Amino acid sequence: MILVRINKDKYKYDIHSLVKAFYSKEDVSVLTDEEIAKKEFDENDILFKIEIFLEEEKGEISMKIIRKDGSCAEAKTICATSEEGADSSTNGTSASLSTPKNALKQMMYRELSKEIGHELPWGSLTGIRPTRIPMQMLEAGKQEDDIKKYMQNTFFVSDEKTDLAYNIAIREKKILDDINYRDGYSIYLGIPFCPTTCLYCSFTSFPIVTWSKKVDDYIECLKKEIDFVAENFKGKTVNSVYIGGGTPTTLSPDQMTRLISYLREKIDLSECREFTVESGRPDSITREKLRAMKNCGVDRISVNPQTMSDETLKRIGRQHTVAQFIDAYKTAREEGFDNINMDIILGLPGETEEDVKHTMSEIEKLSPDDLTVHSLSVKRGSRLAEHIRNNGYFVAGDTGSMMKIAAESAKRMGLSPYYLYRQKNISGNLENTGYAREGKAGIYNILMMEEVQSIVALGAGTVTKRVYGDGRIERCDNVKDITLYMNNIEEMIERKRVLFSF
Numbered sequence: 001m002i003l004v005r006i007n008k009d010k011y012k013y014d015i016h017s018l019v020k021a022f023y024s025k026e027d028v029s030v031l032t033d034e035e036i037a038k039k040e041f042d043e044n045d046i047l048f049k050i051e052i053f054l055e056e057e058k059g060e061i062s063m064k065i066i067r068k069d070g071s072c073a074e075a076k077t078i079c080a081t082s083e084e085g086a087d088s089s090t091n092g093t094s095a096s097l098s099t100p101k102n103a104l105k106q107m108m109y110r111e112l113s114k115e116i117g118h119e120l121p122w123g124s125l126t127g128i129r130p131t132r133i134p135m136q137m138l139e140a141g142k143q144e145d146d147i148k149k150y151m152q153n154t155f156f157v158s159d160e161k162t163d164l165a166y167n168i169a170i171r172e173k174k175i176l177d178d179i180n181y182r183d184g185y186s187i188y189l190g191i192p193f194c195p196t197t198c199l200y201c202s203f204t205s206f207p208i209v210t211w212s213k214k215v216d217d218y219i220e221c222l223k224k225e226i227d228f229v230a231e232n233f234k235g236k237t238v239n240s241v242y243i244g245g246g247t248p249t250t251l252s253p254d255q256m257t258r259l260i261s262y263l264r265e266k267i268d269l270s271e272c273r274e275f276t277v278e279s280g281r282p283d284s285i286t287r288e289k290l291r292a293m294k295n296c297g298v299d300r301i302s303v304n305p306q307t308m309s310d311e312t313l314k315r316i317g318r319q320h321t322v323a324q325f326i327d328a329y330k331t332a333r334e335e336g337f338d339n340i341n342m343d344i345i346l347g348l349p350g351e352t353e354e355d356v357k358h359t360m361s362e363i364e365k366l367s368p369d370d371l372t373v374h375s376l377s378v379k380r381g382s383r384l385a386e387h388i389r390n391n392g393y394f395v396a397g398d399t400g401s402m403m404k405i406a407a408e409s410a411k412r413m414g415l416s417p418y419y420l421y422r423q424k425n426i427s428g429n430l431e432n433t434g435y436a437r438e439g440k441a442g443i444y445n446i447l448m449m450e451e452v453q454s455i456v457a458l459g460a461g462t463v464t465k466r467v468y469g470d471g472r473i474e475r476c477d478n479v480k481d482i483t484l485y486m487n488n489i490e491e492m493i494e495r496k497r498v499l500f501s502f
């Protein structure tokens with residue numbers, strides 16, 4: 001483990017995230033002196049220690065890295081005396097000093113990259129939405145040069161990732177400028193059932209075999225939530241609908257039709273720009289289900305191979321084959337779907353760059369409209385985390401190189417990056433990127449990721465987000481447990497009523 005000692009109970013989350021970005025496989029503890037005094041540590045477990053001394057009132061922050069052999073590296077930085085930064089310095093330094101948080105992160109980044117011997121692609125940025133920085137600066141009228149310099153000088157973002165973030169922000173802005181999203185909202189419906197549970201899963205997902213008899217009751221609860229939305233959001237425009245999960249295509253054609261028809265009957269979707277259904281697991285897709293969705297006006301689906309290796313699919317518990325995936329994809333094309341996304345994951349257990357090259361060349365033969373490239377994220381509590389605990393880590397290839405292979409392949413297919421997000425504990429400290437053909441970008445993905453409008457989420461384990469005009473965001477969630485969700489459906493609705501102050 002890496003032990004970070006800090007003299008004040010501040011910036012712990014940022015410190016933890018940054019150290020973790022460099023040392024993803026190590027446990028990291030950020031503790032104050034009092035907290036350390038109450039704990040016992042086995043010195044043998046500690047890889048090295050970091051001490052951070054914050055004196056923002058004096059505009060100073062210092063740090064020390066104490067290595068196992070007793071040697072030290074020390075650093076000191078100056079900063080503004082408050083997070084507001086400008087004009088708040090008491091020590092005669094200039095008003096353009098970094099805020100204490102940025103100065104701390106910059107100093108830590110410099111010292112840790114020296115210690116480990118390499119830089120990070122996203123520099124000191126540890127948040128999940130790095131494109132928000134260029135996006136906000138574009139909206140404030142800043143020019144390309146200023147935006148890129150800011151990302152590189154303040155956060156040490158690499159040239160490659162700076163270009164990626166900037167280009168995505170430009171594309172997102174163009175798409176958003178064409179949608180009246182400020183007066184609208186989007187709807188998310190969660191179907192928390194899957195054929196089996198994937199090794200890396202961190203979503204709300206329960207095996208359909210266990211729950212099949214309860215699915216109709218679950219749909220009835222979704223209908224109650226739809227009634228609430230219909231009644232309270234009357235007159236507001238729905239910009240996009242996304243049915244996710246889980247795997248929505250675990251519903252039968254009749255259940256799918258019943259659910260979507262009810263939604264359409266109760267809520268005016270005439271202005272809706274996109275209706276997506278995640279059809280992720282090929283082992284849940286049938287021609288009848290695809291036809292039912294098409295008849296209900298679904299215009300975008302996602303059929304996800306994750307990898308084109310049968311061996312890996314077995315290893316990660318997907319329980320479908322590559323052949324099944326290809327068959328599901330071709331059937332969807334035959335049924336008239338002209339906007340199909342594919343998800344792949346880089347850094348899967350045992351996979352090498354060669355496996356990714358193979359996956360991409362097989363995908364190129366199918367020519368999807370969208371491609372979402374994920375870097376594997378190991379979530380605490382997932383079966384994957386347990387697998388790693390029991391079997392050790394599985395570094396078979398370099399996720400950064402895999403990312404380049406996927407990006408080049410996307411380019412060959414005529415797909416350009418249009419949205420991006422990062423997760424905690426993501427393989428290679430990289431990102432997830434959505435690529436799309438012109439005119440096929442997933443609108444819901446942009447609206448949700450840029451947090452520019454409210455998303456009303458229905459179903460177990462979903463989170464509703466209210467975005468205010470000034471950018472403030474408030475959330476309320478539905479419980480994950482399906483039985484609790486169904487037994488307390490009125491309370492789930494009440495939470496939304498309170499959030500939106502109806």
Ligand code: SF4
Nearest residue numbers: 194197198201205246
């Ligand atoms: S298909 Fe998705 S939601 Fe279902 S188990 Fe796999 S990762 Fe989880």
